[in-house]
Amino acid sequence: MTTDAHETPYEQHVDGFGTVRIRPLDPAADTDVIHAWVSEERAAFWGMTGLSRDQVAEIYAHMATLDTHHAHLVTKDGAPAALFQTYEPAADRVGECYDVRPGDLGVHVLLAPADPAGARPGWSAALLTVLTTYALTALGRRRLVVDPDVRNTKAIARFVRQGFVPGPAVVLPEVDLPDVYLPEKHAQLAFLERG
Secondary structure (H helix, E strand, C coil), rough: CCCCCHHHHHHEECCEEEEEEEEECCCCCCHHHHHHHHHHHHHHHHHHHHHHHHHHHHHHHCCCCCCCCEEEEEEEEEEEEEEEEEEHHHCHHHHCCCCCCCCCEEEEEEECCCCCCCCCCCCCHHHHHHHHHHHHHHHCCCEEEECECCHHHHHHHHHHHHCCCEEEEEECCCCCCCEEECCCCEEEEEEEECC
């Protein structure tokens, strides 16, 4: 029996930053943290503002049943730091908008709110470096794709600074299934290839 790399916690120590751990999201135990994050105005592009705690729990419980989409809780020195989702582009609406290559992996990242003490210089870059290393190396992928909303210029700029190369702006089609509803989304694709 083989173990799915998505189910195995990953840990990396970054000098001067701390220890980052990526583990599968527990829809029951982690919902309070995730609901708080997705309910904030800064997370409007995540598309879950206005959802109840139970609705968020249901979404991630459903995702946990899928082989193609995975949610992870990322911690830094034991404290929740990010929600990291990975998915097979060919099994997602983004796959209708670009030429999916073998070895591609789609990723979504929602960083924890800023520390009340203020800005954390280098924090996002260090965390994203661990996440991209995990996705490309531990998961053995050749290329990552992100699809932030075209209006989310902050996220687009962050990915570009991280080394992602902008691709086309696309329209992700609406998804209306019994377990999933996603409205149409105008997205900016960007790609990061394994070096």
